[in-house]
Amino acid sequence: MNITRENIDALNAVVKVDIAKEDYSDKVEKILTDYRKTANIPGFRKGHVPMGMVKKQYGKAVLVDEVNKLLQDALNKYLTEEKLDVLGQPLPKQQDDIDWDGDNFSFEFELGLAPEFSVDIKSKKAITHYNIVADDKMIDEQVERIQKQYGKIVSQDTVEKDSEITGTFKNEDKDIDNTVTLTLDKFKGKATEKKFIGAKVGDVITLKTKGLYEDDHELMHALKVAHDDAHGLDIEVTFTITEINKRELADLDQELFDKLFGKDTVKSVTELKDKIKEDAEKQFVQQSDQKLLNDVTEYLVDNTKFDLPAEFLTKWMQVAGEKEMDEATAKEEYEKSEKSLRYQLIEAKIMEEYGVKVDFEDVKNSAKNMIKMQMAQFGQLNPSDKELDDIAARVLSNQDEVRRISEQVVSQKLLELYKEKANIKTKELSYDKFVKEVYGDK
Structure with missing residues (x-):
């Protein structure tokens, strides 16, 4: 067997593999001999089929299989020994004229070679690494969210700015009928907020979906419509109020601290804020x-x-x-x-x-x-x-x-x-x- 390489350029090469009869003949002969021992051919006793008939029936298939195995093994060994850094896998060149009745075979493969280059990690212009801190505003907002989450729900007669409003969005044409609980701060414009302030249970508020929320994904969840339908949706919907509540803030006491972090882990509002900041x-x-x-x-x-x-x-x-x-x-x-x-x-x-x-x-x-x-x-x-x-x-x-x-x-x-x-x-x-x-x- 002989393997040669022609470098087309720095990134492309062709490898030629020449396989001679002596490279595969012993292996093919052994496989055919084993076939002869086990072949079931009508008219012949098992193990007594003429070798000529075995070769005629199985010879070419065994030859092709063994040559391909030999070819792949030789190519992989060559790439390893030559330490060639290839991209992808070797591609066999199109060959329509392989004479499988001959003794010697030649195969060619295209190779894509990895480029030579150097890397400089240190840029001339500095790259920014951000140190993100939790400021007082963020910490205070998180404290309030915790107080709301663990606070009491108190029923209200009319909607106020900080109310939690439960109701149903409807639009018959689009088959929208979805009950949600919302807060006014989620709406995009002040005009929408004004429509709700002072409203009571049973009131029906008409709203335009276009520009109702800052993000169309909020609209998708509020109306329970498909993702694609929510984007650019411009229809009228009604919202029928069924419940109005206000959430009284929970006291910032030891009971709340223990509930949040385990017994005596946090013992004061200052420690609570420090923990929120750290997390x-x-x-x-x-x-x-x-x-x-x-x-x-x-x-x-x-x-x-x-x-x-x-x-x-x-x-x-x-x-x-x-x-x-x-x-x-x-x-x-x-x-x-x-x-x-x-x-x-x-x-x-x-x-x-x-x-x-x-x-x-x-x-x-x-x-x-x-x-x-x-x-x-x-x-x-x-x-x-x-x-x-x-x-x-x-x-x-x-x-x-x-x-x-x-x-x-x-x-x-x-x-x-x-x-x-x-x-x-x-x-x-x-x-x-x-x-x-x-x-x-x-």
């Missing part, structure tokens, strides 16, 4: 870190320049999936996935250069931490190591879960690396200001 800022860290990871990723993709074997990868995408694509569809899919492919190569390069590795122990520990947090949400605060190990073993028996958790561990390790090596500046601001600065509005 909120823990949540913000995850959001801030994800933003940093996204921004560094974006920087690396935009500023790490290299070419890809686009034509080869498009051809590979045509045949790589469960269903073959036509050329136009494959080209469209390649263009959609090019950015992701570039980052995969960049990520692999960074992990190699900085020695970032993920082993099974990392994945297992991450799974156990995730399980521990989930159990804590249901009041199981001190699970034993055996419990965690048993649940983690069940989770990690699913290969999709192993892959998902592995990706999370890689992201976390890269995030730690970027915090250490990238050009990062820290900016402290409240959550409201973070949302406004990053997403453009509140």
